[in-house]
Structure formats: structure tokens, C-alpha cells
Amino acid sequence: MDDKHVVIVGGGFAGLNAAKQLADRRGLTVTLIDRRNHHLFQPLLYQVAMAGLSPADIAAPIRSILSRHENVRVINSEVTRVDAENNQLQTTDEDIDYDYLLLACGAMHSYFGHDEWEEHAPGLKSIEQATEIRRRVLSAFERAEVTHDADDRRRLLTFVVVGGGPTGVELAGAIGEMSRFTLARDFRNIDAKLARIILIEAGPRILPMFAQKLSARATRDLESLGVQVWTDSSVTEINADGVDVSGETIRSATVLWAAGVKASALGTDSGFDCDRAGRIHVGSDLSVPLHSNVFVAGDQCAFVDPETERQLPGIAPVATQQGRFIAAAIVADRQQQPRGEFRYRDKGQMATIGRSRAITEVGKFRLTGLFAWLVWLVVHIYFLTGFRNRLFVVLSWAWSFFTFRRGARLIVSKNWRSYSDPKSS
Amino acid sequence: MDDKHVVIVGGGFAGLNAAKQLADRRGLTVTLIDRRNHHLFQPLLYQVAMAGLSPADIAAPIRSILSRHENVRVINSEVTRVDAENNQLQTTDEDIDYDYLLLACGAMHSYFGHDEWEEHAPGLKSIEQATEIRRRVLSAFERAEVTHDADDRRRLLTFVVVGGGPTGVELAGAIGEMSRFTLARDFRNIDAKLARIILIEAGPRILPMFAQKLSARATRDLESLGVQVWTDSSVTEINADGVDVSGETIRSATVLWAAGVKASALGTDSGFDCDRAGRIHVGSDLSVPLHSNVFVAGDQCAFVDPETERQLPGIAPVATQQGRFIAAAIVADRQQQPRGEFRYRDKGQMATIGRSRAITEVGKFRLTGLFAWLVWLVVHIYFLTGFRNRLFVVLSWAWSFFTFRRGARLIVSKNWRSYSDPKSS
Structure with a gap:
């Protein structure tokens, strides 16, 4: 043949x-x-957006992953x-x-026909988007520290996450935790703990793919991190000033998209x-x-x-x-054998809320709180591709967990040219 | 008072x-x-450009470094x-x-009055420039793998570094090493080992701040990694096609600037x-x-x-x-005491060439080869700010040293928008 x-x-x-x-x-x-030249471990991408991990911790060159297989060629x-x-x-x-x-x-x-919203509300699918979100969130705190205008400060310290699925919950929880624990001690003029975080969900509850009880627990866990959960709320407009939600206007400098x-x-x-x-x-x-x-x-x-x-x-x-x-x-x-039919074997699902809480559902078996988070941790480390990444992620997490610090708090610009000249930017 | x-x-x-x-x-x-929100450990920036380290390994938020000092305020x-x-x-x-x-x-x-060269020959001063250089170097290999045109492939596999100071030597050595050891086994169509790397220096020798003998040794070390060193060579033009040097034209897709x-x-x-x-x-x-x-x-x-x-x-x-x-x-x-006069205490200087060679000069005391590199390694780890960074850099290096792999081989674009739509880019 x-x-x-x-x-x-x-x-x-x-x-x-x-x-x-x-x-x-x-x-x-x-x-x-x-x-792209790299495979991306998407389930941990929100950690890059939230300055917990570096891009290289969760991405590896496809070429390198497959290099020892002679019959496989990789084309960029x-x-x-x-x-x-x-x-x-x-x-x-x-x-x-x-x-x-x-x-x-x-x-x-998908912005449901409103592609113009993307500029004001980036989504989270690529390394570039993750570092852009990181830049926006960290810059908002920096701008709030220098402004003398109270209204402006409130707008800068208001964070809106659209979409109550796992990614939205993870982002909102991580901003809550970062403002309460990591950033609070670093600023002089602002109280980072007063950051307002609003999670907007169009349906009647967040995490609808989970059991009702787990989704209620996730809501309570988010609230304990200072996140307000607005359900049954539809976004009608997003622009540079903020978000219009079911008739109200929220002034916000940082809107993140985790909806469709x-x-x-x-x-x-x-x-x-x-x-x-x-x-x-x-x-x-x-x-x-x-x-x-x-x-x-x-x-x-x-x-x-x-x-x-x-x-x-x-x-x-x-x-x-x-x-x-x-x-x-x-x-x-x-081999001239029948192909069979595809069947999905559901191994359960999980979502994490902040530093040490999660919800996990495997069939009728449900976990919450710290123990669910430990299960989440083990599963994610296990599946992360490649020995090096796995080791580094474990160390990053251990370090962040015990020190409340985040290792990758870098604001990186979109422009690489002549950064050192104050006149040029 | x-x-x-x-x-x-x-x-x-x-x-x-x-x-x-x-x-x-x-x-x-x-x-x-x-x-910028971060302090940057510039001496290791070339390692970010060469995919050996992640940006966060060598940068830390200034606010965080100084946060426990009540009388210090940080403004971005x-x-x-x-x-x-x-x-x-x-x-x-x-x-x-x-x-x-x-x-x-x-x-x-400084491009000596030719600011238009910057677009074609980025320098290495910021995280953004380092990731831009990483993108250009890795992309050149990827483009060479898919092209069917022999001339184009040669242009893509030709790398020119302008400036024979420590940064130029470190960049050229690292490209040589990466093409010979890290990338060689990952490609199918091209032989990454055949990459041409040319280091251009206007003066009569590279690393002029070192003793003549050490600079000769560095030249030999570079040559063993496939780097050609062109001394007494002046760059007269840089554009999208390549570089004009003392009357010759080198066609090159990747030119890096480490001169003035x-x-x-x-x-x-x-x-x-x-x-x-x-x-x-x-x-x-x-x-x-x-x-x-x-x-x-x-x-x-x-x-x-x-x-x-x-x-x-x-x-x-x-x-x-x-x-x-x-x-x-x-x-x-x-305290109404005299200020005194500033005196620089010269503790010596060092430059590294590739994975395991360096030159070190402390007064009349000179080191070369592996031992000089070990000294370089200890000194750089010691001075790297912050416990976490130090630990991570040591682990990254240990991992790269023993596996010949590089942990941060990511090609990251300048545009964060809608990357997943093939039509939009």
C-alpha cells in the first residue's frame, strides 16, 4: 500500500x-x-491573564512536542x-x-454581532489576549493610584466580567483575590481592597452546567472575594466608558468578555x-x-x-x-475494520474560584471548597503537557500560595519601539 | 526639621x-x-530574546520590591x-x-541618525524588544521551513548582529547555539545547523573593553558556534532586504542592533x-x-x-x-557632613558566549571557557533581584543545560485581537 x-x-x-x-x-x-507555533494549555490561560503564570509555563512549541516522530511534519x-x-x-x-x-x-x-465591543472588552483565547488583559487590569490599579479625581478612581477600580461560565468565574475570582491579597499592601493612595468586581450573567444563574447547589456555592465563594454576581442581566452596550446592563450604566475602565x-x-x-x-x-x-x-x-x-x-x-x-x-x-x-461511533466519556467538570476554592462535579459526586480546589490542582498539573511546564507551574503556584505574591505582574506594551525615550510614546 | x-x-x-x-x-x-511598572534585570535580557527565559523571570514590579518601606511611594x-x-x-x-x-x-x-533602521533592526533594551527579537528569530526558522525558494530560504537563515560589544556577542552566540543544538532536531525540510550568523563590528576587534587575548578567544568561541565575525566593517544601510556592509550586501531577514x-x-x-x-x-x-x-x-x-x-x-x-x-x-x-567624591570600584567584567563559555577579566586576572562561564552564572544568579526569580532562573538554566531545550520558544504576535479567525490576520 x-x-x-x-x-x-x-x-x-x-x-x-x-x-x-x-x-x-x-x-x-x-x-x-x-x-501559531505553540500548543496552548487553555484551561490555565486565565492564570496568565491574572499574572500568576508566565506564557511559557502553559505553552510549548508544537514542533518540539512532536519532534521525535519521523512521520510527523509540523508547518507554521x-x-x-x-x-x-x-x-x-x-x-x-x-x-x-x-x-x-x-x-x-x-x-x-463571538460578540453577538457587536464586533466593535471587542476593543473595549477583550476575550481570553490566546497568549496575546491574556497579556493584554493582564496589562489592562494592572494598569487600571496604577492609574487609580495617580489620579486625583474620585470619579475617575472609582471607574478605574471597577472591573466588569461579562459571562458567568467557568472562564468568567475564574477571571472574576482571580481579580477579587488579587485586589484583596496581592495588591492591597503595595499601594499608598488607593485601597485596592475597595475594587468593585461585577460578574454579569444573562441567564438565571452562573455555571449553569453544574448542579444548582454547586452554582449557589460558587456565588457565595465569589461574594466572599468581593465579587458581585448579577444574574438575569443583559449587556446592551460596551464602550470606553463602561457597560450598559439592563438599563443601568456601570462606569468601568476594564471590561472582560467571557460570553459567547x-x-x-x-x-x-x-x-x-x-x-x-x-x-x-x-x-x-x-x-x-x-x-x-x-x-x-x-x-x-x-x-x-x-x-x-x-x-x-x-x-x-x-x-x-x-x-x-x-x-x-x-x-x-x-485495517479495513469498522470505525465505530464516537461516545463522550464524561469524567466530570470543575471550576475554580480564587486561590483555594473550587467546585467539582463527577456524575452525582460533588465537591466544594479547599478539597475541590486540591482535586482541581492535581488534575490540571497532571494534564499539563511536558515535564518542565508541570514542574514550573507547581513551583509558581506553591510560591504564590505561600507568599500571596504573583510572579508575573508585568505591564508589557504593545509597541516594542524605542521605549526608553519619554518623548516617543 | x-x-x-x-x-x-x-x-x-x-x-x-x-x-x-x-x-x-x-x-x-x-x-x-x-x-514601566517593573524593574528589569538587563544583563539577562538577551536570554529572553533567545527563548531561554520568560520575561517574568528577570523582571519584578518596582511597587512590590519596595512595598514594605512606609516612606517610599512608587508612581507609574x-x-x-x-x-x-x-x-x-x-x-x-x-x-x-x-x-x-x-x-x-x-x-x-542610537542609530546614528538613521532612525529608519530601527524597524528592520530592533535593539535590546526592553521586554517588548526582547519578545520582538524572539518572534523574529523563531519566525525566520518557521518561514524557512515552508518556503520552496532556495534564495528565500538562504535569506531567512541569515542572521546579522550589528555591534561587537557584550550584547552583540551574547546574541550572536545564542543564535548560533540555538540553531545548532535546540532547533536542529525539530525541523524536517531545513537544516537549522546551516544558519549563517554574522557579527559585524566597526572597530578592529570585538569586545574592545577586554584584553586583546580574551577578545581573540571570544572570536574563536563564536566561530565554533558557526558565527562569522566581521571586524573593521561599517554598516551603511539596513532595510527589509538586509544590510549593506562596507560595500557588500548581505541578504538577511533578521538583523539585530547592538551598536550605539x-x-x-x-x-x-x-x-x-x-x-x-x-x-x-x-x-x-x-x-x-x-x-x-x-x-x-x-x-x-x-x-x-x-x-x-x-x-x-x-x-x-x-x-x-x-x-x-x-x-x-x-x-x-x-547630617551636615561632607558628601565626598564618587569613585567607581571596578569589580571586573564578563561576557558569555553560548551555552557554556564565557570570558571574565578582573584586573589582571583572566578566565575563559567553562570555568569563566560558571563564574558568570554564579555572579548573575547572585545579583538577580528576589528569591523567586533567582530560583526559577536556576531551574530554567539547569533544564536547558541538560536537555538542550529552551523553555520559552513562543512566537507571540503584536496584535491581540481575534486571533482565532484565520480571515482576520
Whole structure:
């Protein structure tokens, strides 16, 4: 048999896990394409935004992760279109033919038709966005320290997080904790403890994917860190002054977006059948109807769990399991075995609130408080890719936990040019 | 006596050391102003540019370093002008009166009248510039991997470093080492070992501040890492294609600038008597003629060593000693004691070449090779501010040393917006 060429688009959890499963298989060559050079451990990205970890602690070069597998090639390029009729895809550099294709490009933030909000309310999907959020949050405290205007100070010390899912809860909790414990002792003019943090959720409760009781506990934990939780509240406007919420205006210098997501535009641009969020519809084996050699996984995949009859959530375990299933399906094809049907094995879910609290739900088994947080810690360290990162993250956390300090409190500008000339900026 | 107000502009080695010496002194209040929120350990900045360390490993918030000293206030703002006649300075936020002033704003790169070169040849003074250099160097290898054009590949794998001082030598050595050891095994199409690295020096030898013999040894060490050293070579043009050097044109996608520096413009803008590089002339007690309450330290200070009759070099030990001397002079004033005269105690100098070689010179005592590198390592770890940073840097280095890997190989973009949409970039 000739070698079959498997092309994987995207080096997230789905793509990377598929590539690892296909590595060193006889009769297959694998090309992984990503326009970023690194795999990102998204579940800990909020820690970079909150100055607890450095970008390199949670990101590793894809090329380096896969370097010892001879049959895997990594290309740093951008895929612009898939031509499924001709088994070919276009990148900004060249056209590439494939025998099998895995689309795993992930998702980006959706502002529900208000793209102009993004400038005033960055989301949290990339290292760049995390360092931008870090810059905004830390700068707000610095500006509050120098201003002599009380109204301005109040605006600078008001932080609004839109979206009560796990990311929104983690961001709001971390700002609460940072202002209460880390920053409070460093400022002279402002009392960082008086920072107002408002978490806005359109639905009736935060963390709706968790049991009612856990979501109530998370609300109480947030409140103890000074976070106000506003449920049943819709955002109607975001601009440089702040946020309009259900008729009220909150003046705020720092608004963060953790609400909707939509899939990469590659699915709709290439003419695949997509849902409203741009996710590509797939069959029970995760392949695209009429193109059984094209698979989709992760946040880009519209897959309704036959058990719960709900779209699977956009989380790392789903992407990982889908990536591995697809790799196994390709191997099964080669051995002329049936592919089987994808089933998500739900290992539970968790969300963390501040420095030492979390909620964890595994089936009917529920945990809260410090013990849930310790479980969260162990699970996240275990899954973090690569020995070095794992070790460094543990040390960073241990250091922050015992000293209440944060190691990465850097305000880094967007402009690299001639910073040392006061006149030029 | 009334409290005297000491204002320090700049949180580098000079300003921070002066602030620490003045902290908790009765009868003094201290305000340190910096437009960055962090103190930067400049001697290791090239390691960030070369993906060996994360920014947070070598930078710490000034506010946090000084937080336990009640009489010290830190302001994140930008000084635009000094009015020495009225003992006042202007910032972008407010005007501030002082009794004593210490100017320690540091230096920036000088392109000798060719400011348009900066875009094509970034210098290395800030975290932003370091991550920009990291982005350019790593991206060049990634682009070389995908191109099908042999000329383009050669241009992408040609790296030019302008300036044969310690920073230029460290950058060139690190690129040589990274291409030979770290990257070589990760690429499929290109042989990273074939990268051409050219170090350009206008004078007759690199590292002219060292003894002739040591500079020859450094040249040999660089050559063993694949770096060509071009001495007596003048750069006449830098643009997107590459560099013109003494009549030849080198096509290169990555040019780095480590040649001239000039002082912050604050000195000339405020009407102080400055030398050609913008450094402010001071007397033997480091105060400005006619304004004995205004001091200057570090890279901004024009001070000719009475022993060597040469301007003191722009290195951390000079800035540290000057900052401490000035703090002592202010305390002496308060006690109506004489200030004394500043004398630089030369503790020697060192430069590192690649992973395990360095040159060290202390008076007539000279070291080379691995032993010099170990001395370099111990000295740099010892002086790195703060326990956490020190521990993390040691671990990063140990990890890189034994695995030949680099922990921070991230290509981070300048734009944080909507990265996940392939159409938007």
C-alpha cells in the first residue's frame, strides 16, 4: 500500500492528540498545520491573564512536542480554504493534498454581532489576549493610584466580567483575590481592597452546567472575594466608558468578555454544512457527510451527544477524546475494520474560584471548597503537557500560595519601539 | 526639621538601589517615578530574546520590591521635563515638587541618525524588544521551513548582529547555539545547523573593553558556534532586504542592533549641560553644576573616571554604585557632613558566549571557557533581584543545560485581537 497522507489543521487538544496517536504508524505520514507555533494549555490561560503564570509555563512549541516522530511534519502556516471535492487545502504558502483531513481549528469569541465591543472588552483565547488583559487590569490599579479625581478612581477600580461560565468565574475570582491579597499592601493612595468586581450573567444563574447547589456555592465563594454576581442581566452596550446592563450604566475602565464563542470561519468559508455558531455538522464517526475522509473535532465540531441530546461542551476532554477517536478511525480504515461511533466519556467538570476554592462535579459526586480546589490542582498539573511546564507551574503556584505574591505582574506594551525615550510614546 | 522629599526618576539599578538605601530613613520621604511598572534585570535580557527565559523571570514590579518601606511611594507615570530652577518636575499626570532629585532614566538605542533602521533592526533594551527579537528569530526558522525558494530560504537563515560589544556577542552566540543544538532536531525540510550568523563590528576587534587575548578567544568561541565575525566593517544601510556592509550586501531577514546608545532625552529637553550622547555632565559628587540638589546616575550620567580618564561604561555595577553613593550623599547632607567624591570600584567584567563559555577579566586576572562561564552564572544568579526569580532562573538554566531545550520558544504576535479567525490576520 502507498503511504496515506493525513493532514491535521490546528495544534490544540484535538489536533495534537490525534497526531500523537498517528505518530510512528506504518503507512501514514502526518502533517500538522497551525498558524501559531505553540500548543496552548487553555484551561490555565486565565492564570496568565491574572499574572500568576508566565506564557511559557502553559505553552510549548508544537514542533518540539512532536519532534521525535519521523512521520510527523509540523508547518507554521494558515489554512484559508478546504476543497473537499479535490482532497486539497489551500494555505497562505502552498496547496496541500491529503488522503485524510482533520479540522480542529477551535473557536473564537463571538460578540453577538457587536464586533466593535471587542476593543473595549477583550476575550481570553490566546497568549496575546491574556497579556493584554493582564496589562489592562494592572494598569487600571496604577492609574487609580495617580489620579486625583474620585470619579475617575472609582471607574478605574471597577472591573466588569461579562459571562458567568467557568472562564468568567475564574477571571472574576482571580481579580477579587488579587485586589484583596496581592495588591492591597503595595499601594499608598488607593485601597485596592475597595475594587468593585461585577460578574454579569444573562441567564438565571452562573455555571449553569453544574448542579444548582454547586452554582449557589460558587456565588457565595465569589461574594466572599468581593465579587458581585448579577444574574438575569443583559449587556446592551460596551464602550470606553463602561457597560450598559439592563438599563443601568456601570462606569468601568476594564471590561472582560467571557460570553459567547463561535467556531473558526474555515467551516463556513469552505462550504461545509454548519450550525449557527459556525460548527461543522458531522456524523456519528465525526466525519463530514459525503466526505468520509474529512473529520472535525473540538470546538469546531457540531456533535450532539446521543445520551444528553445536547451539543458537547467546548472543553479540553471533549477535544482530546475526539482527536483520539479520529486517529483510531483512520487506523481502522487502513485495517479495513469498522470505525465505530464516537461516545463522550464524561469524567466530570470543575471550576475554580480564587486561590483555594473550587467546585467539582463527577456524575452525582460533588465537591466544594479547599478539597475541590486540591482535586482541581492535581488534575490540571497532571494534564499539563511536558515535564518542565508541570514542574514550573507547581513551583509558581506553591510560591504564590505561600507568599500571596504573583510572579508575573508585568505591564508589557504593545509597541516594542524605542521605549526608553519619554518623548516617543 | 521638616521631612525632605527625594524624587527618583527611573527604577533601574541606580534608582532602585538609591531608593533602598533611603528607605526607612527618618526625615525623608521618597517618591520613585517610572513609566514601566517593573524593574528589569538587563544583563539577562538577551536570554529572553533567545527563548531561554520568560520575561517574568528577570523582571519584578518596582511597587512590590519596595512595598514594605512606609516612606517610599512608587508612581507609574512619565516625567516630561525638569524645572531645576523651581525644584519641580512635570509628569504626564501632575507636577511634583522635590527637595532632592535623582535622574536615572537610562539609555536607548542610537542609530546614528538613521532612525529608519530601527524597524528592520530592533535593539535590546526592553521586554517588548526582547519578545520582538524572539518572534523574529523563531519566525525566520518557521518561514524557512515552508518556503520552496532556495534564495528565500538562504535569506531567512541569515542572521546579522550589528555591534561587537557584550550584547552583540551574547546574541550572536545564542543564535548560533540555538540553531545548532535546540532547533536542529525539530525541523524536517531545513537544516537549522546551516544558519549563517554574522557579527559585524566597526572597530578592529570585538569586545574592545577586554584584553586583546580574551577578545581573540571570544572570536574563536563564536566561530565554533558557526558565527562569522566581521571586524573593521561599517554598516551603511539596513532595510527589509538586509544590510549593506562596507560595500557588500548581505541578504538577511533578521538583523539585530547592538551598536550605539544614547541617553534619555530628558536631560537635553530640560536644558541640562549634556555630552553628545545626551548624558548630563555632573561634578565629582554626581550632582549637576549649579543645582547641588539634582543628581544623575547610571546610563544618563556623563562621568569621566579620574583614574582611567574614560567615561564609565553603561553597566549595572556602575549604576548600582552611583545610586548608593547618591543616597549616602543625601544622608550626609542631612547630617551636615561632607558628601565626598564618587569613585567607581571596578569589580571586573564578563561576557558569555553560548551555552557554556564565557570570558571574565578582573584586573589582571583572566578566565575563559567553562570555568569563566560558571563564574558568570554564579555572579548573575547572585545579583538577580528576589528569591523567586533567582530560583526559577536556576531551574530554567539547569533544564536547558541538560536537555538542550529552551523553555520559552513562543512566537507571540503584536496584535491581540481575534486571533482565532484565520480571515482576520
